[in-house]
Amino acid sequence: MGQLAIIAGQLFNGISVGSILLLIALGLALSFGLMNVINMAHGEMLMVGGYLSYLACKIVHGPMSLLFAFLFAFIGAALLGGLLEITVIRWLYGRPLDTLLATWGVSLILQQGARSLFGPIGVEVVAPSWLAGAVSFDHGAFAGLSMPYIRIFIIVLTLVVLVLLVLFIARTRWGLYLRAVHQDREMAQALGVNTKLVDLLVFSVGAGVAGLAGAALAFIAPVTPTVGQKYIVYAFLVVIVGGLGSLFGTTIAAVSVGLVSSSVQMFTSVSLADVFLLILVIVFIQFRPRGIIYARSRNMKEV
Amino acid sequence: MNKWITIAIDAALLLVFALAPYYLSSYHLSLLGRFLAMAILSLGISITWGRTGILSLGQGVFWGLGAYILAMHLKLAALTPGDMPDFMMWSGLEQLPAWWNVFRNPFVALGGVIVLPTVTAGAIAWLVFNRRVSGVYFALLTQALALVFSTLLISEQAYTGGFNGLTDFNTILGNEIIEPSFQRAIYWITLAVLALAFVLCSWLLDTGFGKVLVAIRDGESRARFLGYSPAAYKTLAFALAGSLAGVSGALYILHAGVISPAMVGVVPSIEMVIAVAVGGRSSLMGVVLGTLLVNFGKDTISSAIPELWQFVVGALFILVVTALPKGLVSVSGLMLRLKSIVFKSSAHQALEGPNA
Secondary structure, eight states, X not given: OOHHHXXXXXXXXXXXXXXXXXXXXXXXXXXXXXXXXXXXXXXXXXXXXXXXXXXXXXXXXXXXXXXXXXXXXXXXXXXXXXXHHHHTGGGGTTOHHHHHHHHXXXXXXXXXXXXXXXXXXXXXXXXOGGGXXXXXXOSSTTTTOEEEHHHHHHHHHHHHHHHHHHHHHHHSHHHHHHHHHHHOHHHHHHTTOOHXXXXXXXXXHHHHHHHHHHXXXXXXXXXXXXXHHHHHHHHHHHHHHHOSSOHHHXXXXXXXXXXXXHHHTTTXXXXXXXXXXXXXXXXXXXXXXXOSSOOXXXXXXXX | OHHHHHHHHXXXXXXXXXXXXXXXXHHHHHHHHHHHHHHHHHHXXXXXXXXXXXXXXXXXXXXHHHHHHHHHHHHHHTSOTTOOOHHHHHTTOSSOOHHHHGGGSHHHHHHHHHHHHHHHHHHHHHHHHTTTOOHXXXXXXXHHHHHHHHHHHHHOHHHHOGGGOEEOOOEETTEESSOHHHHHHHHHHHHHHXXXXXXXXXXXXXXXXXXXXXXXXXXXXXXXXXXXXHHHHHHHHHHHHHHHHHHHHHHHHXXXXXXXXXXXXXXXXXXXXXXXXXXXXXOHHHHHHHHHHHHHHHHHHHHHOTTHHHHHHHHHHHHHHHXXXXXXXGHHHHHHHHHHHHHTOHHHHHHHOTTO
């Protein structure tokens, strides 16, 4: 493999990891920005999405199984997220550190539940045959580079989700409500926006998108009860780096984290790359303590 | 008068614990010793989280630093100079790394147990709080730190013993560790350190310093406008918690005889927090008793039905945070609240206003 092919391969890996991180971080950033809620059980939405896609592929066979897998994963995770919002999160409004602990409890219960139901060893989901191949280069500068279809598919999926979310926030009535609540909750409430419903909607959609990420991951690696734990910490780093102002900041942060971690891994081990990433984030917040893009406010609110 | 009653109760409790070697089996004594060591760490969490409002999800890191440093000393103490621990030979190391060798000296090791966690904790707190990064981000960063710390320990097998960690400690300062009389001595030392830390912490919280911590928790901007530097106070508080964690970790491994990455990662770190939350995060006696209760509960439940523990601890998190945010020490307050819900007392509301 040529030098160029290795670099291109790592770039591709970085973007692929970054797109999964983005799918997870979108929901976190939305619910943290809007409701000041840290959802530690967000990783378990990913896990639930993965198991649902496994079940969907068991029930529905053939080339369309993929569609059903993603649909199941989205709806199932969104419903679970909605349930979580109604039963736990709603009651802890304005206490971000307490939501963090309570949702951690939820995450432990969901993990153990998955372990009891599906066993501690992961379940495999086989991608449909039309996604089994890879784009490979045999000649030229990129000889030896191979990009699996399934990873390309995930990047495309992430782009589609991102565009849909942006359209939803920028063009629909509920998107308008969302922006209003984000800017000034009390004022939006006074003008008749049902803020509780906005919270519920945003939280569910965020969980659903994480479910999509889980379904996508299931085609790459086995789904285990602790699959969410692996990604959630990095997703939080993405939220910290991205800031709470816009989806744009989150996107840049996710791709950067993915790229940095996969390019550092070229030179050193995975665990040292993690150390490097954490140091980089701590250095980063010395310069931009509120992330790449943040909402300016004169509010003395202390988050 | 009230103060003297509290002191009398504390002293009676101390006496009950001090006499434990005479009425507990050696197995239970070892467990109690471990959990008393954990209680030292909980005092630190109580100061940072209960009083200052800083939630750290990475206390396992500072605890682990203390534990690993003492473990390195214990490993070296059992060897003749020039030898190296067995796992290093298996990993193909040629000679003992210099940063291992410095801990051969017991006083250096003892200093390292206290200084290294303190400095690490202080440095991280300063880097984050000096830029006025919010407490939520601090919690997430410390959690990432715990993850990175444990994966690093696992991957650097040649230097840390990898997944299995460090174990087989035989002698400390010329004493056989397994000897029952020495076990008893370690128990009393642990209890004495806990009592000392307890007195120190309660004294500190009574001083102006402790008052400023509470002021920062309840209104950081207000404290800043009054001329206090929240970053400096938070850093000091967190460094103190770090040193308590380091001492706690070192004492713990003398009872447990093993330290491994699984004991310092994300999950153990958060279990340290739940033990504090159950007891009552801002009451020092509450966190000590809460730590003992949660750890004994964990031991009992997970040895009877292993799968059940995660459900129980998950439910504990949700229940304590939603229903009993001030922990078990506030049960009487909860009863009052329930009563006021049932009887719809309006007098309470009238006093506190609609927003209370």
